[in-house]
Amino acid sequence: MSGAAQGGAPTTKAVSDAPNGQPAAVSAKPAPQLEEDDEFEDFPVEDWGEEETQTHGDKTHLWEESWDDDDTTEEFANQLRDELKKLGK
Amino acid sequence: MQAALAPFQEAHATALAQPVANFFSPVPPVQEPGRLYDFFRASNDVQIEGDVRYVLKHNKTTCMTQKESGAWVDIIVSYWRAVKEIIKAEEASNQGRLGERQYVAVYDAWKDLTSNFIKHISGGALPAWAIFTLYFTANHLRRIAIKADDQLAKSKPATVNASFSDDIVSTVAQNQKLEEAARVFNRIFALCLGDRNPDLNESRKWGVYCVANLQFKTYFKLKAISLSKNVVRSIEAQSDLPPFKLYPKAHRVTYRYYTGVLAFLQEDYTKAEKNLQEAWDACYASAEKNKSLILTYLIPCRLITQHVVPKAPLLAESPRLERIFGPLVTCIRKGDLTGFDKALAEGEPEFVKRRIFLTLERSRDIALRNLLRKVYLAGGYDDLKEGQTEKDRIRKSRIPLVNFAAALRMGGQAVEDDEVECLLANQIYKVRVPCPVQDSLLTLPQGLMKGYISREHAMVVLNKKGAFPGTGV
Structure with missing residues (x-):
């Protein structure tokens, strides 16, 4: 049976064989690519006008508050209630 | 030689630093790839000085005093010798027999050129704009030094640096040439800062920030970042510099970036934010890499000082930013602590390399705050008492x-x-x-x-x- 799995579907084997597959998968993961040269570059020109700067145009909406007040709050409330019910048992 | 020096004379006639700096370049211009070779072939070791002197003496394009002319002869001759080393190194490299000292020879020759510039500027032989030509020359020296050190490191893994001096604190002996270059930059910095010329238009003080930036780049590369603080201190102690806003944007943005990063590393996030924000606002719009570098520090900074996160369009500025901050930002907003820890662990090598790991780690509190806040919101409202309305x-x-x-x-x-x-x-x-x-x-x-x-x-x-x-x- 294991022979069939090996020959026919190697991917299935890797999944079912988690304890063996795991370390291999980790080592096969490529190391994050770091740019070696992180130096601040020389600008192509010495000076430039306001219209050529980064913030020319719309610059006001680039940051937002760190919390998230969308509809998930309601969902979260329900989940929390369920969780507390379980604890109350 | 007459023809080979024509570009110099034309550049000199503009009385602008950049065209002259373009002449004294270690790489030929794109439109004229044979320029260095032609210049080298126009003379030889024995006759070079006489040749240059003759051309400058009989030049009709530009007028200069005898003192200035003598200074340029010195400088052009040392440039010619540097070009000779560059061509030798290039030929050796093409033939696959590059020796370990080849780039060191280029470095030494280029250092002579730089020193000649310093000598004649401090001797008052050159016009005021020459300080910027010197800056460009010194910037080339920095690049050549890095290349020479790479070459040395490749050929012998551990070099003991005998000429260690106190002002460079580094355990990396492979940076011998760059450390040496750092001392040259110190001299240039002093030359700019200490100029006593009362005529501000002619002052070398206009070179202060671009040379300071050169020093920052060098110290960061040498991993001797703390030495940058001496530069900042010297500038802040100098009361008679022209107003900062009058310096070219390239100088200002770079200076603000480095002082911002320095404050960041000292955990003075308020000061860091101010400097980085200024750098960001004035940055050249198409300088993508620099923009991405500014944001690499501005984002963690604003997380700590303002508890704000970048919006999608800001992260989309570069794929690198999206990759390193995207997952963290999502987890912070959701109050997802487990996801936050995972994203932090996955990004750790890069965060550590950029020196932002500890700061980002602190933003876990904000993720936690957001989760606790959800618990509070999920709790709902107290029942209304008699007479109370919805509001x-x-x-x-x-x-x-x-x-x-x-x-x-x-x-x-x-x-x-x-x-x-x-x-x-x-x-x-x-x-x-x-x-x-x-x-x-x-x-x-x-x-x-x-x-x-x-x-x-x-x-x-x-x-x-x-x-x-x-x-x-």
Whole structure:
């Protein structure tokens, strides 16, 4: 049976064989690519006008508050209630 | 030689630093790839000085005093010798027999050229704009030094640097040439800062910031970042510099970037934010890499000082930013602590390399705050009393500790009850910015969460007017 799995579907084997597959998968993961040269570059020109700067145009909406007040709050409330019910048992 | 020096004479006639600097380049112009070779072939070791002197003496394009002319002869001759080394190194490299000292020879020759510039500028032989030509020459010296060090490191893994001096604190012996170059840059910096010429238009003080930037780049590369502080201190102690806003943007943006990063590394986030924001605002719009570098520090900074995160379009500025900050930002907003820890661990090598790991780690408190805030919101409102209307509604301010514990466990955090209490106490205690700068702290709320823990009732009693300061509830 294991022979069939090996020959026919190697991917299935890797999944079912988690304890063996795991370390291999980790080592096969490529190391994050770091740019070696992180130096601040020389600008192509010495000076430039306001219209050529980064913030020319719309610059006001680039940051937002760190919390998230969308509809998930309601969902979260329900989940929390369920969780507390379980604890109350 | 006459033809080979024609570009110099034309450049000199403009009385601008950049065209002259373009002539003294270690790489030929794109439109004229044979320029260096032709210049080298126009003379030889024995005759070069006489040749250059003759051309400059009989030049009709530009007028210069005898003193200036003599200085340029010196400089052009040392440039010719540097070009000779560059061509030798290039030929050796093409033939695959590049020796370990080949780039060192280029470096030494280029250093002579730089020293000649320094000598004649401090001797007053050259016009005021020459300080910027010197800057470009020195910038080339920095690149050549890095290349020479690479070459040395490749050929012999450990070189003992005998000429170690006190001002360079480094354990890396492979940076011998760059350390040497750093001392040259010190001299140039002093030459700019100490200029006593009362005529500001002619002053070398205009070179202060671009040379300071050159020093920052060198110290960062040498991993001797703390030496940059001496440069900043010297500039801040100099009371008679022209107003900062009158310097070219390239100088200002780079200077603000480096001083911002320096403040960041000293955990002075308020000052760091101010400098980095200024660098960001004035940055050249198409300088993508520099923009991405500024944001690499500005984003963690603003997380700590303002608790704000970049919006999608800002992260989309570069794939690198998206990759390193995207997952963290998502987890912070969701209050997903487990996801946050995972994103932090995955990004760790890069965060450590950029020196932002510790700062980002601190933003975990904000992710936690957002989760606790959700528990508060999920608690709903107190029942209305008689006579109260909808707009008098207030949120339930007493929240059982178990609710917070449950929320943490829902998010995959294995926490004991005691730990939950500890986390909450920390949130109440946490000061937003431990900043030494006036006027900012006063306006900021003191804790991430306002209230107290009642151990007796196993409850958290939150402030009815702003339980989570600055977040609208």
